[in-house]
Amino acid sequence: MISALDLANLQQAEIIGVGEGNEPKRLWRGIWGEDWQSPSASNADDGYYKVSLTFAGNLAAYGSVMNNQKVQAAVITDFQTSGSGRFSYLSLFDEHFDAEGYGEANNVATALIGDRVQVVDLYVEPPFIVVKSIQAGEQDPMCCGGDFVTQFWRYQNGKLEQDTSKLQRSRISLDVIAGKTWHLMQKGSLPASKTPLSASTLKFEEGQFVGSTGCNNYSSKVQSSEGKTEIKLATIGTTRKACRSDAAQQQEKRFLKALSKVDRYGFYAGQLQLFFDDAGSSKVLVFETTKEKP
Numbered sequence: 001m002i003s004a005l006d007l008a009n010l011q012q013a014e015i016i017g018v019g020e021g022n023e024p025k026r027l028w029r030g031i032w033g034e035d036w037q038s039p040s041a042s043n044a045d046d047g048y049y050k051v052s053l054t055f056a057g058n059l060a061a062y063g064s065v066m067n068n069q070k071v072q073a074a075v076i077t078d079f080q081t082s083g084s085g086r087f088s089y090l091s092l093f094d095e096h097f098d099a100e101g102y103g104e105a106n107n108v109a110t111a112l113i114g115d116r117v118q119v120v121d122l123y124v125e126p127p128f129i130v131v132k133s134i135q136a137g138e139q140d141p142m143c144c145g146g147d148f149v150t151q152f153w154r155y156q157n158g159k160l161e162q163d164t165s166k167l168q169r170s171r172i173s174l175d176v177i178a179g180k181t182w183h184l185m186q187k188g189s190l191p192a193s194k195t196p197l198s199a200s201t202l203k204f205e206e207g208q209f210v211g212s213t214g215c216n217n218y219s220s221k222v223q224s225s226e227g228k229t230e231i232k233l234a235t236i237g238t239t240r241k242a243c244r245s246d247a248a249q250q251q252e253k254r255f256l257k258a259l260s261k262v263d264r265y266g267f268y269a270g271q272l273q274l275f276f277d278d279a280g281s282s283k284v285l286v287f288e289t290t291k292e293k294p
Contacts, residue, residue: 003103004095004096004103004104004105005060005062005071005072005073005093005095005105007058007060009104009105010055010060010073010075010093010105011027011029011030011055012026012027012028012029013026013027013093013104013105013107014026014027014107015027015032015053015077015089015091015107015110016091016107016109016110017089017091017107017109017110017111018053018077018079018089018110019051019053019079025053027053027055030054030055031049031052031053031054031055032052032053033048033049033051033052033053034049034050034051034052035049035050035051035082036048036049036050037049037050049080050081050082051080051081051082052079052080053077053078053079053080054077054078054080055075055076055077056075056076056077056078056088056119056268056269057076057268057269057270057271058269059075059076059119059122059269059270060073060074060075060122061073061074061075061122061123061124061129062074062124063123063124063125063126063129064124064126064127065092065124065126065127065128065129065154065155066092066094066108066155067127068094070094070095071095072092072093072094072108072124072155073092073093073105074090074091074092074093074122074124074129075090075091075093075122076088076089076090076091076113076119076122076131076269077089077091084142085115085116086115086116087112087114087115088112088113088114088115088117088119088133089110089111089112089113090110090111090112090113090129090131090153090160091107091109091110092107092108092109092110092129092155092160093105093106093107093108094106094108108155108158109155109158109159109160110160111153111159111160111161111162113131113133113151114133114135115136115142116135116136116142116143116145117133117134117135117145117149118133118134118135118145118266118267118268119131119132119133119267119268119269119270120132120133120134120148120176120267120270121270122270125152127154127155128152128153128154128163128166129152129153129154129160130150130151130152130153131150131151131153132148132149132150132151133148133149133151133267134146134147134148134149134172134176134229134266134267135147135149137169137171137227140227144229145172146171146172146227146228146229147169147170147171147172147227148169148170148171148172148173148176149167149168149169150167150168150169151167152166152167171226171227172226172227172228172229173224173226173227174204174222174224174231174265175204177204177265177272178203178204178205180203180289181201181202181203181211181289181290182201182202182203182211182272182287182288182289183197183198183200183201183287183288183289183290184197184198184200184201184202184255184285184286184287185197185198185271185286185287185288186198197288198214198251198255199212199213199214199248199251200212200213200214200251200252200255202272202274202287204222207221207222208220208221208222209222209233209259213238213251213252213255213256214243214248214251214252214255215241215242215243215244215248215249215252216238216239216240216241216252217238217239218236218237218238218239218256218259219236219237220233220234220235220236220237220259220260221233221234222234229264229265229266230263230264231262231263231264231265232263233259233260233262235260236256236259236260238256255285258276258278258283258285259274259276259285261276261277261278262274262275262276262285263275263276263277270288270289271286271287271288272286272287272288272289273285273286273287274287
């Protein structure tokens with residue numbers, strides 16, 4: 001949209017207001033880290049940062065929220081420490097120009113969204129930045145949030161401040177994914193945003209998962225409980241069209257097999273995750289939606 005605020009530049013930007021001391025943290029390819037831990041002395045590239053700040057997927061929202069007749073960018077970052085917490089932050093960027101006219105992404109404000117939240121959606125509704133997420137309710141353990149929360153953030157006095165009068169909170173249900181067509185990513189590992197979409201789709205309507213395998217249409221009734229992300233699918237029914245190739249047929253088989261085992265759903269940076277167990281190993285189907293934001 002604006003060159004200095006595109007994803008490539010935002011993922012190389014400096015972030016303020018995160019962690020103890022609030023020292024600026026410069027991202028490199030979407031991550032900042034310190035205290036590198038390598039489990040293998042023979043491979044120093046194999047490991048992780050004990051403390052890290054990560055650009056969440058490829059999620060960014062654009063719009064005018066600073067009343068300066070320019071477009072700003074809002075992004076989500078996750079701050080991970082050596083403990084169990086994973087703190088999600090909302091950062092607002094404006095475009096800054098140097099004396100020679102070159103623009104760069106300038107982080108003007110950052111605010112904490114919460115601990116171990118799952119961001120469902122992010123968009124700009126001027127003058128607000130709207131964040132929809134799953135968070136722990138009063139009776140929920142931090143690991144397993146059951147509240148669907150909509151927060152409205154506004155840039156005021158040099159800060160991002162939440163308008164609590166507009167806060168919306170309800171118990172989570174599968175209705176959160178209704179009204180959209182979700183497209184399966186060709187790779188299930190995260191972040192998957194740079195991988196192309198497959199032909200398989202999913203929608204939730206009238207208590208069912210429906211969609212296309214790429215060859216056939218399918219449907220399955222889904223059982224779920226309010227405030228819980230555990231789900232159970234009934235037997236999946238499909239049409240009987242032949243696939244155009246052996247590869248498409250194998251893809252259909254793999255997709256239907258995985259979908260039949262799904263027992264939980266969640267979100268990461270706007271991506272829908274359907275979790276299932278396969279041979280004792282936890283795996284995930286990752287979907288994105290192409291639905292336009294409000």
